[in-house]
Amino acid sequence: MTHRFSLRVYYEDTDLAGIVYYANYLKFIERARSEWVRSLGIDQAVMKSRDGIVFAVRHIEADYLSPAKFDDELVVETTPEAVTGARIVLKQEVLCGGDILFSSHITLVALSDTGHPVRLPADIRLMLH
Structure with missing residues (x-):
């Protein structure tokens, strides 16, 4: 999906x-x-207030393959692995016009409001599958 x-x-x-700054x-x-996340029906504000859980980036691998330029129409594809x-x-x-400009692998973790790793609630895990 x-x-x-x-x-x-x-x-x-x-x-x-005139090219997109790397960051x-x-x-x-x-x-x-x-x-x-929103399209899956997950409200991150509710998740934080109800469960005290937020998502944080733990690891990222990024490849810059080709530059995007001013006024380009881009599409970001997100695929859970x-x-x-x-x-x-x-x-x-x-992507721009079907060409991959930037590719990344991201690891997100669930953190408590104290900053410690926690398990995602079962209902949230089901929405992510």
């Missing part, structure tokens, strides 16, 4: 050369992850 999130590159996303890809995939008790592994790619 791959989720697709569309966005456009704005001037503020680019550097002096902005991390912002793009973060937005896409938030929309993916593994869900365990307290961990989610995702593949995220940023």
